[in-house]
Amino acid sequence: MKVKKVKFKFFATLQEAGKEVDVEFKGSTLKDAFEALFSAYPTLRERIMEDDRIKDFYKVFVNGRDVHHLRGFETEIKDGDVIAVFPPVAGGIGFV
Secondary structure, three states: OOEEEEEEEEOHHHHHHOOEEEEEEEOOEHHHHHHHHHHHOOHHHHHHEEOOEEOOOOEEEEOOEEHHHOOHHHOEOOOOOEEEEEOOOOOOOOOO
């Protein structure tokens, strides 16, 4: 199987790995890409995953498309794809 290279982009509190991380992996799915990411940054697994799925309040996009509207973890990943991961965001200023 051919090695693919993707770019993970992290936002807000997930930037401990860096704002952008290039990951090489063998496989064809989003799950395969995340497994390669977690091999390099194991602490991200517990922050992003719950059992065998992405935590509900995290948003993951592949090339700008929400994976919940694609095939989730089974979304096919191509060489050069960009995977964006957004943690939950709360707070702000209330209006009176």
